Amino acid sequence: MSRFTPTYATSTRREARVQPITAAPRDGLDPDTVVRLLRDAPAVTIGKGLELITTDLQVIEDISTDLAGGSVSRNSYATLHGTCQLSLSRALTWPSALVRPYMTISDGTDSARFRLGAFYTSAPVHKTGESPPTWDVAGYDILHGLHSPTGEAYAVDAGVSYLAEVEAILQAQGYTRYVIDQTRADAVLPSAKVWPLDDSTRWLTVVNELLAAIGYQGIWSDWDGQLRCQPYQRPSERAPEWLYDDGRATSMMNPTRDLERDLWEAPNRWVFVRQNDVDGPPPIEGAGIYTWTNNGLGDTSVEARGRVLTKVSYVDAADQQALEALAQVTIDADMRIPTTLRMATSPNPLHWHFDRLVVDEPAVGPYADVMATNWTLPLDGGDMTHEWSTL
Structure with missing residues (x-):
């Protein structure tokens, strides 16, 4: 039995970065059941699925029977945080198709389903010599809709609300599902701001600079595909959201780990x-x-x-x-920057964006505080790979 019990994310409270344990569509389960399926069950069956969805995140069709395999990855420091790789036996409308992968975990008694974000599909590699034919598809975070250049100089007048301007941009770019924390709704631009016309001026740049100016973190998309804007909170001040320990019955960690320390140009x-x-x-x-x-x-x-x-x-x-x-x-x-831990665990589809974790790992110390910055989750139930930074 571990001596440490984390405060698991059980709601959509502002500071949660992992998926809330009982978020829909598993809101009919209690938190202990979900934790047991992820960590404690002696044997589980992993399933995979894929939904074709609209831009307002409504399901058009479940196309899981056309999904042969793939993975979902997230790099919280990347410009577009989420990506996926999918192998499909069905052609989609590639320029506009929006898909949402999911994973299921069952022990034969209980089953939980975990949504894994919304992704625009790119033009795939089509393998015509196979029967049935397959398409290897790369998917990009629904934030990609903000990644296009503005196409003209963009200006915001003095006195305009930062958050109101962010919302206006999201609506103009076709987003209808978003959550904007109104903590700094009072903040207005002290002087006019102009973004020049060039290829580096993208809607995502404008949105993130407006948010940064009021102490918000960059915009991100959640497991459902909703966009989220919220104040930055220091990771050390957030409650731990998951514990990885070395208990005989509760360890999810692969014994092979890589530890990197880089002190070279870190300022003080x-x-x-x-x-x-x-x-x-x-x-x-x-x-x-x-x-x-x-x-x-x-x-x-x-x-x-x-x-x-x-x-x-x-x-x-x-x-x-x-x-x-x-x-x-x-x-x-x-x-x-100085200490990065890379390792693999059994599948944990609760992970999401800058997760606040505790890990019992001798290389970084007992019950060390870490933040997840990078992960890849194979949809076939293979080991999940992680990159964690110590706090």
Whole structure:
């Protein structure tokens, strides 16, 4: 029996990044049953499925009988976080088809189904010599609808609400299913903002820069395919969402692990300067400038390295509060660089976006706090691969 019990995500509370344990369509099960299927059941059967869906996430048809296999992957630091690889025995309308893979886990008594995100399909590799013919399909995060260039210079006037502008962009790009946390609904642009016409100016860039300016993390899509916008919260301040331990009856971890430590260019002092209040006074510390020094935390600190390595960033921020929240995103990411753990586990389709975990692993310490940044889940029930960063 483990001495540590994580606070599993049982609702869609703001800080949850893993799938809530009893999210639909398994909302008829209690949390203990779902955990037992994932971790404790002595034998389970893994199933795979695929839904063809509309842009408002309604099911057109379940096409699971045409799904031969595949995998779903997520890289939380990538521009488009989710991808999938699917092998199909049926042609779809490739330029516009939107699909949602899922996994089922059953022990013969109970069964749970886990949605695995919504993906636009690309033009596939068609294997004509096989019978039946197959199509090897790459799928891209539903966020891909925001990845197209704006096609013209885009401007937002001073006094416009950041969140209202984000919502207007989502609606203009055809999104109807999204959740926008209204914590900073009061924040407005202090001066006009213009994005020039060039190939790097994409709707996703505009949305993420607007969100960053009020201390929100980048937009992401959830397991159902809904888009989500919410304030950034430091991983160390979030409750653990899953425990990987080495208990004889509860361990899900493969014994083979890779550990990487990279301290080379990690900074230990950060200076952030607010650059978008063009009509205001020159920025000073505490009013347009935020500086933070890591004096003694970990191997990249000033104390550990014996020198100061400074990183200076000029950013757009609604106010000093947003500047400090935006700075914390970068500081946290830079301080996570040194230790990365790569390993495999039995399938855990609850994983999603920047999951907050605890792992009992000798290489990083007993009951160490980690954040999941990268994973791949084979749909056939094979081992799931992960990349975790220590906190």
